[in-house]
Amino acid sequence: MIKVQGGIGVKSYIGKRIATGILTIIFSFCITFFLIRYAPGNPMKVLAGTDNPNLELIEHLTIKYGLDKPIPVQFVNYVKNILKGDLGHSYMSNEPVTKLIKEKVFPTILLTLTSSILAVVVGTFLGVYAARKVGTIFDRVMCGISYFIDATPGFWLGLIFILIFASTFKILPTSGMYDLRIEKQGFAHVLDVIKHMILPVSTLTIIQIPLYFRISRSSVLQTMSEDFIMTLRATGMKESQIFNKYVLRNAIIPTITMFSLSLAFTISGVALIEIVFAWPGMGRLIMDAIMKRDYPLLTGIYLTISISICIVMIITDIVYAIVDPRIRLE
Amino acid sequence: MIENSQQMLKAINSIKELKVGIILLMILIGIAVFAPLIATHDPYVLNDEMIAKPSSKYIFGTDGLGRDVFSMVVYGSRTSLKIGIIAAAISSVIGTLIGGVAGYMGGKVDKVISEIINMFLMLPTFFLILIVVAIYGSSLSNIIIVIGLTSWTGTARLMRAQAISLRERTFIKSAKTIGESEMGILFKHIIPNGIFPIIADSTMSVSSAILSEAGLSFIGLGDPNVVSWGQIIAHGKGYLTRGWWICTFSGLAIVFTVISFYLIGEGMNHILSPKLNKIK
Amino acid sequence: MSLLEINNLNVEYRVEGKNIKAVKDVSLDIGVQDSIGIVGESGSGKSTLAMAILKLLPANITEITGEIIFDGVDLLKISEDELRKIRWKDIAVVFQKSMNSLSPVHKIGFQMSDIYKVHKPKASDREVKERILELFDLVNLSERVFDLYPHELSGGMMQRVSIALSLIYFPRLLILDEATTALDVVTQGQILDEIMKLEEKLHLTRIMITHDVSVVSSTCKKVAVMYAGCLLESGYVSDVLTKPKHPYTEGLLNSYPSLKGERKNLRGIPGTLPDLSISHRGCIFADRCKKATEICFNEEPKMMEFDNNWNVACHLVGGADCD
Numbered sequence: 001m002i003k004v005q006g007g008i009g010v011k012s013y014i015g016k017r018i019a020t021g022i023l024t025i026i027f028s029f030c031i032t033f034f035l036i037r038y039a040p041g042n043p044m045k046v047l048a049g050t051d052n053p054n055l056e057l058i059e060h061l062t063i064k065y066g067l068d069k070p071i072p073v074q075f076v077n078y079v080k081n082i083l084k085g086d087l088g089h090s091y092m093s094n095e096p097v098t099k100l101i102k103e104k105v106f107p108t109i110l111l112t113l114t115s116s117i118l119a120v121v122v123g124t125f126l127g128v129y130a131a132r133k134v135g136t137i138f139d140r141v142m143c144g145i146s147y148f149i150d151a152t153p154g155f156w157l158g159l160i161f162i163l164i165f166a167s168t169f170k171i172l173p174t175s176g177m178y179d180l181r182i183e184k185q186g187f188a189h190v191l192d193v194i195k196h197m198i199l200p201v202s203t204l205t206i207i208q209i210p211l212y213f214r215i216s217r218s219s220v221l222q223t224m225s226e227d228f229i230m231t232l233r234a235t236g237m238k239e240s241q242i243f244n245k246y247v248l249r250n251a252i253i254p255t256i257t258m259f260s261l262s263l264a265f266t267i268s269g270v271a272l273i274e275i276v277f278a279w280p281g282m283g284r285l286i287m288d289a290i291m292k293r294d295y296p297l298l299t300g301i302y303l304t305i306s307i308s309i310c311i312v313m314i315i316t317d318i319v320y321a322i323v324d325p326r327i328r329l330e
Numbered sequence: 331m332i333e334n335s336q337q338m339l340k341a342i343n344s345i346k347e348l349k350v351g352i353i354l355l356m357i358l359i360g361i362a363v364f365a366p367l368i369a370t371h372d373p374y375v376l377n378d379e380m381i382a383k384p385s386s387k388y389i390f391g392t393d394g395l396g397r398d399v400f401s402m403v404v405y406g407s408r409t410s411l412k413i414g415i416i417a418a419a420i421s422s423v424i425g426t427l428i429g430g431v432a433g434y435m436g437g438k439v440d441k442v443i444s445e446i447i448n449m450f451l452m453l454p455t456f457f458l459i460l461i462v463v464a465i466y467g468s469s470l471s472n473i474i475i476v477i478g479l480t481s482w483t484g485t486a487r488l489m490r491a492q493a494i495s496l497r498e499r500t501f502i503k504s505a506k507t508i509g510e511s512e513m514g515i516l517f518k519h520i521i522p523n524g525i526f527p528i529i530a531d532s533t534m535s536v537s538s539a540i541l542s543e544a545g546l547s548f549i550g551l552g553d554p555n556v557v558s559w560g561q562i563i564a565h566g567k568g569y570l571t572r573g574w575w576i577c578t579f580s581g582l583a584i585v586f587t588v589i590s591f592y593l594i595g596e597g598m599n600h601i602l603s604p605k606l607n608k609i610k
Numbered sequence: 611m612s613l614l615e616i617n618n619l620n621v622e623y624r625v626e627g628k629n630i631k632a633v634k635d636v637s638l639d640i641g642v643q644d645s646i647g648i649v650g651e652s653g654s655g656k657s658t659l660a661m662a663i664l665k666l667l668p669a670n671i672t673e674i675t676g677e678i679i680f681d682g683v684d685l686l687k688i689s690e691d692e693l694r695k696i697r698w699k700d701i702a703v704v705f706q707k708s709m710n711s712l713s714p715v716h717k718i719g720f721q722m723s724d725i726y727k728v729h730k731p732k733a734s735d736r737e738v739k740e741r742i743l744e745l746f747d748l749v750n751l752s753e754r755v756f757d758l759y760p761h762e763l764s765g766g767m768m769q770r771v772s773i774a775l776s777l778i779y780f781p782r783l784l785i786l787d788e789a790t791t792a793l794d795v796v797t798q799g800q801i802l803d804e805i806m807k808l809e810e811k812l813h814l815t816r817i818m819i820t821h822d823v824s825v826v827s828s829t830c831k832k833v834a835v836m837y838a839g840c841l842l843e844s845g846y847v848s849d850v851l852t853k854p855k856h857p858y859t860e861g862l863l864n865s866y867p868s869l870k871g872e873r874k875n876l877r878g879i880p881g882t883l884p885d886l887s888i889s890h891r892g893c894i895f896a897d898r899c900k901k902a903t904e905i906c907f908n909e910e911p912k913m914m915e916f917d918n919n920w921n922v923a924c925h926l927v928g929g930a931d932c933d
Contacts, residue, residue: 024449032461075678151537151588153544156563156581159570163578167571227710231775236697237727245724246713253715261451268456272545276567284455286550290464298461298712305454313452324713 010321017317021310025303032302033078037071037295061160078299087303088296092288097300100285105304107177108281112270114197115204116259122205123212124255128248130213146210153256154269158276159205165199172199175278200277207269208262215258219251226250253324260316263309348597349527354590362407381573391575393565399576403583404586405557410587413474418476418535425485426528430521432486433493435512438522444490447483456483459542463468463551472555477539488531493526527602533595537588544584559584612638612679613783613815613903614663616755618623619676621658621667621839628887631660634894640832642782647808647818647826647847649862651834653883656819659836660785664697680783689880700731702776706788708768708836712760713918718771719756726778745774748811749804780812787819802829823862825872827851832919835859838884838894841913845920855922857899895927901926 022294069077081088087097098213130139166174178184178192223229224247232242278284289297321327361368370389372375377388377396384391390399432443459476466472496502497520505515546552547560554561559580566576621633635654640646648656661667663678663685678685678926705711712721715734723738730738743753751769760768769789777785790798808827809816815832818830826833830849834844834928835858854860861879881898884890892907899906900914905925913923 020445020448021452023445024452027449028458031458035462035465082893114711147589147592148585151585151592153541153548153560153563153581153584155545155548156577156584159563159577163570163574218610227705227707228713230666231703231711231772232713232725234664234703235728236694236699237725237728238694246716249715250713260591264452264454265456267454271456271549275549276383283379285371286460290460290551293465302454302457302461306452309452309454324715326761 004079005311008124010318013321013327014314014318015312016057018316021314023062023304025310026304029299029303032299033075034071041278057323080274081220082303087300089133090289091294092292092297101298101304104280104282107279108270108274110197110284111200111273111279111281111294112266113200115208115270116266118205120212120255120259122207124216124252127213128211128220129215131217131224131306132243134221138276142213143157152207154169154203155272155276157207158200158273161199161203162276177280194281200273200318203276204269204273208266211253211258212264215254216251219254220247223247223251249323253320256316258322260313260320267305267309344598345597347593347600348559351590351593351595351597354586355594358407358411358587358590360414361404365404365408369398369403369404371398373397373401373405381569382485384575390579391573393562393573393576394569395565399562399579399586400504402562403555403559403580406559406562406580406583407587409470409553409556410540410543410584412557413470413477413585414536414540414591417474417481417543418532420475421480421482421535421539422528422532423483424478425482426489426525428482429486429489429491430493430516430580433490434497434516434520436494436497440490443486447486447490450480453480456542456545459546460549460551463546468546468551468553470556474539480540481535481542483536485528485531485535488526489521489524489529492527493520496520496524497512509580530595530598530602531599533591537591537595540584540588540591612639612640613644613679613681614638614817615679616640616659616663616795617677617679619659619662619678620674621655621662622673624671624673630886631822632839632886633662636699636836636839636841638834638844639904639919640783640817643809643813643815645809645816645818645830646832646833647820648836649820649823649826651821651883653838653886654836655839656836657787658839660703660787660817660819663805664701664703666703669790670758690884695729698776698781700781701715701783701785702779702781703785703787704772704776704789706770706791708772708792709760709765709771711768712775717756718760718793719813721802722756722775722778725775730741737907741778742774745777748777749774750807754899766793766801769793769797769801770804773801773808775883777812778806781814783807783817785817785819789818790825791820792824798825805829820876822853822865835862839886840894841921841923842895843920843922843924845916845922846918849920855916855920855927856924857901857926858895861900893923 078088085098087101089096090100126142130142133139162174165172172197173179177196178189179196184192212327229242229247232240232246270281271286273279273282274283275287282305286298286301288294289301342597370387375396375397378398378402379388379392381394382388382392383401388398388400390403392398393402428443428447432440457471459480462476463473502515502519506518510518524539541550543558544560544563547558548564550564552558552561562580563577566573566580569576616636616638619636620631623630623632625732636655636659638646646661650656658667662674663680665674665685666700667674674686678684680696683696685696706731712718713812719739719742722742725743726738726929727733739756742756746753746755751767751770751774755763755767760771763771769792790801793801802825805816808814816824816830818842820826832845833847835842835850837854837858843850843854843859847893850859852864854863858879864879879898880898884894884897892905892909893902893911896906903925909925911925913921914927915921
């Protein structure tokens with residue numbers, strides 16, 4: 001009746017998740033590639049300029065970027081290049097896609113990581129506290145607030161924040177990642193960036209908090225009604241010990257799952273916020289690429305985002321398997 | 331199971347959230363349907379007064395081009411409701427079918443479908459929607475279809491769980507022994523019996539569809555031929571300091587709409603799981 | 611001297627505006643090293659009675675009156691801190707749904723050690739592990755179980771873990787609440803055997819709560835029959851279960867087929883439990899009783915005591931002289 005050892009179970013679980021991840025990347029990549037290629041409109045025309053595009057110029061560009069070849073051939077070429085680490089060149093700026101992405105990746109990661117971590121910590125803390133004080137005014141007010149925030153579009157909240165804090169009270173900058181007028185070095189630069197980060201990070205964090213609040217609250221409530229809590233109480237264990245050692249450890253599990261599930265959603269939120277705050281990250285890059293039909297850039301960015309999401313999801317799944325021994329069985 | 335409408339009304343009345351949510355929704359639908367009567371101006375007309383403050387003439391003020399914000403918000407309700415409900419309907423149908431088949435059939439079919447669902451969860455769907463809309467055109471129907479085609483995973487998982495628990499029930503087994511076909515059982519018994527939580531969940535789908543469309547319009551990928559709240563906000567961004575009313579009221583409209591659907595969904599969930607009620 | 615004296619215990623739940631009387635005026639005496647089985651249908655109040663002893667019922671919706679005197683101390687009147695000292699050390703419980711009776715994300719050994727340290731916080735790790743392994747041995751569990759998680763064990767093994775856990779301080783009173791109901795008959799038999807051996811070895815007093823009369827008749831000395839919160843009959847198993855005085859007990863016994871004797875038709879007790887939230891006039895069982903007479907519907911029967919600690923609450927027995 002004794003089942004699998006811990007080690008073997010975890011490895012196969014992770015293995016499966018990685019396999020799913022790879023499949024997803026391949027799948028999403030194929031979708032985007034073919035969607036984009038079969039789209040109406042010729043990027044070359046857009047690139048060559050709208051008035052009286054020189055036919056020869058168009059032809060030249062088409063051949064240069066290999067768009068005259070049949071699409072399956074294009075696909076194979078592209079895949080070959082990716083495996084070499086070459087994501088092609090952007091139509092708009094003629095720079096390598098990898099270089100463009102590298103430049104913009106850090107600001108986006110900065111926003112995403114900071115806000116996600118803050119949201120998880122604050123949201124979970126509030127949710128646990130609300131669960132302990134269930135039914136009180138605090139609990140009910142917090143639940144109500146979480147509804148409102150959930151119903152609020154992130155980009156709108158960002159605008160309202162700019163309105164209040166940047167325009168009316170003028171205590172925080174309206175946009176950008178750092179002061180473009182004065183060039184700061186070292187620590188002053190870091191401070192400047194932080195100052196610029198406050199509003200976008202706040203917006204992103206607040207938008208995500210209701211999710212973690214609700215999950216942790218309902219999870220704690222659920223756990224407290226489980227049978228083993230009754231057993232522990234019957235043994236004379238103090239409530240505080242029961243809560244801190246046993247309830248929390250059990251209740252934290254859904255939060256981890258939620259973090260993993262909400263990633264894809266968070267990324268889209270970040271992109272919109274970047275636009276609102278003119279934050280020089282991937283969000284803006286993708287918007288430009290879409291407008292200008294910059295296929296290589298577009299595909300490259302989508303690939304990068306997919307891979308990043310996959311990696312983070314897999315890491316989260318590993319954490320989940322460590323925390324919850326039951327999962328290792330499957 | 332709730333059988334007649336009297337019982338249903340009683341149930342609705344007993345749950346605060348549901349009551350409030352439905353009232354709000356009624357107001358919303360009323361506004362959308364009677365928009366021409368409620369709106370004070372034609373939302374497309376460029377009046378002379380631009381960036382006018384809210385007043386008795388222009389209840390929510392005017393935007394940078396002189397359009398009456400109040401009327402735009404009123405007409406915008408049509409767009410949002412249309413998109414929300416139709417997109418949610420599409421994703422719910424797809425999700426129910428896929429989830430139902432996966433849960434009921436089990437075995438390999440289930441494994442494959444579950445993998446697909448997992449994959450979809452990993453996709454950054456918003457970007458996918460962006461790309462599709464940007465490239466294939468931003469008409470309302472395109473937007474609705476794309477949102478519907480990418481948001482079915484939540485419903486699928488729910489329906490799958492329902493199907494799995496239902497298929498072990500005796501009445502299903504007896505239907506099988508009688509000789510009903512698999513498809514018949516799926517459509518006549520499994521889906522109708524598992525549908526209630528799906529309906530509660532679909533309100534979430536409506537909310538997320540409305541928010542997605544708002545995001546699209548904000549970037550400029552919305553349908554330019556209709557009035558949409560996200561669009562108003564996008565326009566208002568440029569006049570943030572001079573005309574705060576443009577963004578504010580359109581955003582509040584979104585919040586109001588989404589909340590009403592959330593309340594309905596929460597209320598329905600309360601009917602379904604009274605255990606949670608006791609905890610509250 | 612009784613180890614546990616329950617006097618006029620009443621337990622009421624306040625739920626959704628209704629007052630549900632789960633236990634009505636129950637009095638029981640349990641002596642040292644007694645083994646008593648409390649039987650009744652689901653909803654008879656037997657579990658509530660057991661939970662009330664250790665005050666494990668949700669405090670905000672429960673109202674308890676009466677006395678529960680354990681070794682001279684009224685458990686209902688002492689403070690929470692003092693009660694906590696008694697919990698598990700002197701009185702322990704084995705619950706029904708054992709699969710979920712321990713935290714699923716902590717190892718069994720870890721939890722049992724933690725529980726041991728509740729009353730003996732200064733114990734060394736070695737001492738704790740020794741005691742736990744000693745208990746495992748008592749209940750026929752392998753040492754390996756110490757490092758396993760609850761989901762890695764079968765139902766029967768988890769039940770044994772629960773029993774081992776309940777004995778961790780060698781308590782004086784052990785309450786088994788439907789402890790073997792979820793098990794298959796063979797495992798149930800094994801576990802009951804082990805429990806009875808332990809009882810002798812550890813001088814335990816045991817209360818068994820079950821709906822299964824056959825378990826009580828084969829493992830307990832005394833029995834108490836409950837119905838809809840009321841105690842109907844109590845006494846020695848050799849008396850009550852062979853020549854039941856109360857019609858309900860009789861009906862219960864008739865629901866079980868016997869291995870020996872002539873074949874009879876199985877007869878259940880027709881009808882359903884009464885609504886516990888409304889006051890009842892007369893005998894609580896009158897509606898379903900075949901032998902009910904007029905007085906049964908009008909006056910509540912008092913508990914009458916017969917020889918050999920045999921108590922029955924029925925108008926048909928012990929005369930109709932109730933006030």
